[in-house]
Amino acid sequence: MSTATSTLKQRAEYTYKHNLRFGRHGWLRLTPAYSVKIVEELLGSRNRFRRVFDPFCGTATTALSAAYYGHESITIDINPFLVWLGQAKTARYSDGEITDARQACVQAVELLRTNRSKLVCCPPPIHNIDRWWSSGVLTFLCALKGAVDSVTEANSSARTLLTIAFCRTLIGLSNAAFNHQSMSFKQGNQFHLNLDIDMPSLYESDVAFVLGGAAENPLGTASVFLGDSRNPSKTVRGPVDLVVTSPPYANRMSYIRELRPYMYWLGYLTNGRDAGDLDWMAIGGTWGSATSKLTDWKPAPDTFKSKLLRNSLERIAGEDNRNGKLLATYIEKYFEDMWLHLGALIPLLAKGAELHYIVGNSTFYNVLLPVEKLYEEMLRGWGFSNVAARALRKRNSKKELVEFDVTATWLG
Numbered sequence: 001m002s003t004a005t006s007t008l009k010q011r012a013e014y015t016y017k018h019n020l021r022f023g024r025h026g027w028l029r030l031t032p033a034y035s036v037k038i039v040e041e042l043l044g045s046r047n048r049f050r051r052v053f054d055p056f057c058g059t060a061t062t063a064l065s066a067a068y069y070g071h072e073s074i075t076i077d078i079n080p081f082l083v084w085l086g087q088a089k090t091a092r093y094s095d096g097e098i099t100d101a102r103q104a105c106v107q108a109v110e111l112l113r114t115n116r117s118k119l120v121c122c123p124p125p126i127h128n129i130d131r132w133w134s135s136g137v138l139t140f141l142c143a144l145k146g147a148v149d150s151v152t153e154a155n156s157s158a159r160t161l162l163t164i165a166f167c168r169t170l171i172g173l174s175n176a177a178f179n180h181q182s183m184s185f186k187q188g189n190q191f192h193l194n195l196d197i198d199m200p201s202l203y204e205s206d207v208a209f210v211l212g213g214a215a216e217n218p219l220g221t222a223s224v225f226l227g228d229s230r231n232p233s234k235t236v237r238g239p240v241d242l243v244v245t246s247p248p249y250a251n252r253m254s255y256i257r258e259l260r261p262y263m264y265w266l267g268y269l270t271n272g273r274d275a276g277d278l279d280w281m282a283i284g285g286t287w288g289s290a291t292s293k294l295t296d297w298k299p300a301p302d303t304f305k306s307k308l309l310r311n312s313l314e315r316i317a318g319e320d321n322r323n324g325k326l327l328a329t330y331i332e333k334y335f336e337d338m339w340l341h342l343g344a345l346i347p348l349l350a351k352g353a354e355l356h357y358i359v360g361n362s363t364f365y366n367v368l369l370p371v372e373k374l375y376e377e378m379l380r381g382w383g384f385s386n387v388a389a390r391a392l393r394k395r396n397s398k399k400e401l402v403e404f405d406v407t408a409t410w411l412g
């Protein structure tokens with residue numbers, strides 16, 4: 001088997017393992033499969049319909065699960081690309097819209113096969129684009145994007161569905177590897193597709209996958225908005241009686257970094273500075289210019305005060321740790337943002353509202369940051385009752401890294 005074919009086979013297996021069982025959940029996901037399971041357990045076990053709020057939408061896993069179980073769900077995210085994706089994932093599609101999208105796909109592939117030179121679309125302005133795609137793949141992706149845009153109307157369901165399939169194809173054909181905690185590039189093993197590989201067929205199978213999911217319409221409703229969870233009342237109206245979320249972790253993972261390829265291709269990003277600025281606005285972001293801004297950041301006087309946090313920060317900032325001071329500032333800012341968020345949530349909560357925060361602890365220079373305990377402290381600090389943390393699972397081979405469900409009730 002050639003390298004290209006075996007790589008494609010691996011990718012097909014990857015797609016199968018990670019996505020196929022999840023229908024619309026699998027269109028594009030930031031959330032691992034087990035988190036979907038936890039969310040489903042929480043939402044599926046309720047026998048009365050509730051207003052469910054996820055203040056950190058991501059790829060809309062929670063909103064979609066809630067809507068599938070017949071709840072009314074509301075969610076916000078600070079990233080406009082994820083808002084577009086969340087709206088597309090939670091929308092209802094009629095049979096007619098799905099048929100239109102299927103026909104548009106046939107036309108797009110026909111154009112690709114017969115008239116490729118006439119299709120106009122420029123490569124996205126992403127830095128070091130040749131690390132992402134070989135030139136043959138890039139030419140194909142440009143033609144495909146041009147074809148999709150020319151056979152569909154802007155803002156139509158067909159455009160949305162075919163664009164999501166395009167996102168799957170562009171990542172499937174890239175050199176990016178997602179087998180670590182965050183994205184990396186395959187080293188010394190560029191993913192060179194030769195002309196034997198039928199790229200339009202790959203796209204057709206992505207469209208089939210997306211349309212299969214689109215046909216499974218949710219029972220309940222989901223509303224996805226652009227908003228900042230440090231001030232959710234600006235966007236969302238209460239009362240909500242269940243908050244279920246997997247917030248950003250205090251682990252320096254940048255969602256903008258991960259989502260760059262989609263965001264550049266779809267025009268949500270046009271330069272690195274905007275990417276850094278958006279990451280700085282997001283809780284827990286430290287990528288690009290966000291890192292330098294962090295060095296000048298100072299905590300607010302009335303922020304979350306905790307001996308446990310202070311103690312951990314002092315150990316992380318210790319002299320032997322090269323970037324210890326910067327990381328301690330990063331963590332301090334993370335908890336200030338989450339503190340603001342939890343306080344700002346209160347006006348939206350119904351009496352008796354239940355909260356579930358799926359969080360993971362982290363280690364920095366072998367110092368264990370007890371994230372779940374700090375969430376408990378913050379919740380008690382804001383006057384929540386029944387605060388507790390339940391261990392859900394080990395996160396990887398490091399036995400101290402665990403995922404928790406931190407719960408609380410708002411009794412008013």
Ligand SMILES: C[S@@+](CC[C@H](N)C(=O)[O-])C[C@H]1O[C@@H](n2cnc3c(N)ncnc32)[C@H](O)[C@@H]1O
Pocket residue numbers: 029030031055056057058059060061062076077078079082227228229230245246247248249255281282283284
């Ligand atoms: C762990 S992800 C959510 C995962 C989600 N459960 C899913 O289905 O993909 C955290 C999300 O929080 C968003 N976020 C970060 N800061 C935010 C803020 N201040 N307001 C709203 N969303 C924010 C990020 O853009 C990211 O999508």
